[in-house]
Amino acid sequence: MTTATRLPESGRLRTGDVAQVGLEGLRGRPLRAVLSALGITIGVAAMVGLVGISTVSKAGLIAQIRALGSNLLTASPGHSLTGQTSTFPDTAEGMVTRIPGVTDVSAIGLIDDATVRRTDRIDPARTNGIAVQAARPNLLVTLKGTVRSGTFLSDATAQYPTVVLGSVTADRLGIDTAGAHVYIAGRWFLVIGVLDPVPLAPEIDRSALIGWSFAGLLGFSGRPSTLYERSTEKTVDSVYDVLAYTINPQHPEEVDVSRPTRELEAEAAAEGTFNALFIGLGAVALLAGGVGIANVMVISVLERRQEIGLRRALGATRHQIRMQFLVESVTLSTLGGAAGVVAGLAASTAYALFMGWPLALPAQTVAAGVGAAVVIGALAGLYPARRAARLTPTEALATT
Numbered sequence: 068m069t070t071a072t073r074l075p076e077s078g079r080l081r082t083g084d085v086a087q088v089g090l091e092g093l094r095g096r097p098l099r100a101v102l103s104a105l106g107i108t109i110g111v112a113a114m115v116g117l118v119g120i121s122t123v124s125k126a127g128l129i130a131q132i133r134a135l136g137s138n139l140l141t142a143s144p145g146h147s148l149t150g151q152t153s154t155f156p157d158t159a160e161g162m163v164t165r166i167p168g169v170t171d172v173s174a175i176g177l178i179d180d181a182t183v184r185r186t187d188r189i190d191p192a193r194t195n196g197i198a199v200q201a202a203r204p205n206l207l208v209t210l211k212g213t214v215r216s217g218t219f220l221s222d223a224t225a226q227y228p229t230v231v232l233g234s235v236t237a238d239r240l241g242i243d244t245a246g247a248h249v250y251i252a253g254r255w256f257l258v259i260g261v262l263d264p265v266p267l268a269p270e271i272d273r274s275a276l277i278g279w280s281f282a283g284l285l286g287f288s289g290r291p292s293t294l295y296e297r298s299t300e301k302t303v304d305s306v307y308d309v310l311a312y313t314i315n316p317q318h319p320e321e322v323d324v325s326r327p328t329r330e331l332e333a334e335a336a337a338e339g340t341f342n343a344l345f346i347g348l349g350a351v352a353l354l355a356g357g358v359g360i361a362n363v364m365v366i367s368v369l370e371r372r373q374e375i376g377l378r379r380a381l382g383a384t385r386h387q388i389r390m391q392f393l394v395e396s397v398t399l400s401t402l403g404g405a406a407g408v409v410a411g412l413a414a415s416t417a418y419a420l421f422m423g424w425p426l427a428l429p430a431q432t433v434a435a436g437v438g439a440a441v442v443i444g445a446l447a448g449l450y451p452a453r454r455a456a457r458l459t460p461t462e463a464l465a466t467t
Contacts, residue, residue: 104403106359107443110351111407111436112414118432119415127424131266136211137328138303139267142294142314145323153321155290159314163294166313168302173209174291175276176201181252181285183230183275185240189250195239199251200274200292201282202231209295210268217245217260224259225278231260233272251275252285267327268295354443361396361447365454379460389456396448397441404440408433 144153163172181199182191206212207219218224219231230249232242240249247258256277265271270293283289294314298306303326311322375388412428419426 100399100402103359104399104406106355107400107403107440108407108410110355111404111440112410113407114436114439115408115411115429115432116414117411118429119411120418122427122429123415123419123422123424126427127419127422130425136297136300137326138298138300139210139328140296140298140303140307140310140324140326141268142296142310142322142324143292145321147318147321153315153318154288155292155294155314155322157290159291159294162313163296163310166296166298166306166309168298168306169296170299171205171209171297172294173203173206174294175203175206175271175274176279176282176287176290177292178252178277178282178285178287183236183240183256184250185242187250196273197236197239198270198274199285200276201279201287202276203279206271206276206295207262209297210265210271212265212268212271213263215261215263216243217258219260219262220276220278226280227278228254228256228281229259229278230256231262231276232258233262233274233276234264235272236275237261249275251277254285268293358447361450365451375455376460385456389452392452392455393445393448396452397444400440400444400447401437404437407440408436411436 144155147153160172160174163169178199178201182194183197183199184191184193202220204220204222204225207214214231215234215237217231220229228251230251232240232249237243242249242258242261245258245260248255249258250256256275262271277285279287279289296306296310307324307326310324311319314322378388412433415428416426
C-alpha cells in the first residue's frame with residue numbers, strides 16, 4: 068500500500084515569511100522609509116528629550132538641596148494686628164543660640180534709605196533693586212555660601228567701609244572682582260568680596276553687605292531683619308516648632324519662620340508638572356508622524372497593486388496581504404521610535420554632563436515613547452492594509 072505525499076497549501080506561509088515579505092517594501096524604497104519614519108523620530112525625540120532634561124534638572128536641584136543641607140531655618144518679622152511691620156527684640160539672636168540642637172545663628176539687618184551706586188554721579192533714586200544690609204561675619208558659614216572673588220567680612224574688616232556684593236548685585240553694578248569702589252549712603256566703600264549665588268537665601272544675591280558695627284554709622288538700628296539658624300538634622304523639626312516663641316515670646320505670631328529647602332523641594336516637584344506638557348507636545352508630533360506613515364502606506368498600496376494581484380493569484384490570502392502591510396507600517400514606526408529614543412537620551416545625557424548634574428533618565432517615558440510609536444504604526448497601517456487585502460486578483464492586476 069502506497070502512501071500519498073501531501074503537498075503544502077499554496078497559501079500557507081510561516082510568520083517569518085510574512086515578516087520578510089513585509090520588509091521587502093522598506094528595503095526597496097530606503098529613502099521613502101527614512102522620510103516616513105522621520106516624523107515618528109521627531110515626536111519620540113521631543114518627548115524623551117524634553118522629559119529627560121526636566122528629570123535631570125529635578126535631580127540636579129535635589130542633589131544641590133542635599134549638599135546645602137535641609138537643616139536651615141529662616142525667620143523674619145511679620146506684621147502686627149494693626150498691619151504694621153514688626154521688629155525683632157535685641158535679644159533674639161542670643162535666645163536662639165540657647166535652643167537645644169542649634170549649631171549656628173547669623174543675621175542680616177536692612178539699612179533703611181541706604182542705596183548702593185557705582186559712582187556718586189548716579190541718581191540716588193535709581194536703586195536697581197539692591198538692598199544695603201548689615202551682616203554678621205559668620206553669615207556665609209551659616210548659609211554654606213562661597214566667595215567668587217576676594218573674601219567675606221571679618222571682625223576686622225566689619226569696622227571699616229568695606230562691602231561684599233551678592234551675585235546679582237555685582238552683575239547689576241558691572242563688578243566682577245574685588246578691588247573696586249562703590250558709593251553707599253554718601254561714602255565710598257571698598258569691595259572686598261563678590262559672592263556666588265546663594266540658593267537658600269536669594270535675598271543675599273540682591274544685597275550689598277557691610278559690617279554690622281560700621282552700619283551703625285549709617286543709621287542702622289542694630290536689629291536684624293532676617294535671622295538664619297542651623298541645627299542638627301534630628302532637631303530641625305523641634306527647633307522649627309519653638310523658634311518663633313524663642314525670638315519673640317510676647318508675640319510669636321509676628322514672626323514668620325520658613326524652611327528654604329522645602330521651597331526648593333516644592334520647586335523641584337513643580338517641574339514635574341511640566342512633563343505632561345512635554346509629553347503632549349511629543350504626542351502631537353507622533354500623531355503627525357503617524358499621519359505621514361498612513362499616507363505613505365496608502366500610496367504604497369496604489370503603487371504595488373500588480374504585486375498584490377500577483378501574490379493573490381498565486382494563493383496568498385487576504386490575511387497575509389493585510390499582515391504584509393501592517394508589518395511594514397509597524398516596522399517603520401518602531402525604527403523611528405527607536406531612533407527618537409536614542410536622540411532624546413543623547414540630548415538628556417549631554418545636558419546632564421554640561422550642567423554637571425546626576426544623569427537621571429526617564430525610563431517610563433522611554434518605554435511609553437516606543438510603545439506609542441508601535442501603536443501609532445499599527446493604527447496608521449490598518450487602513451492601507453485592509454485596503455490592500457480587499458483587492459481581488461483581477462482588480463489588482465488590471466491596468467489603469
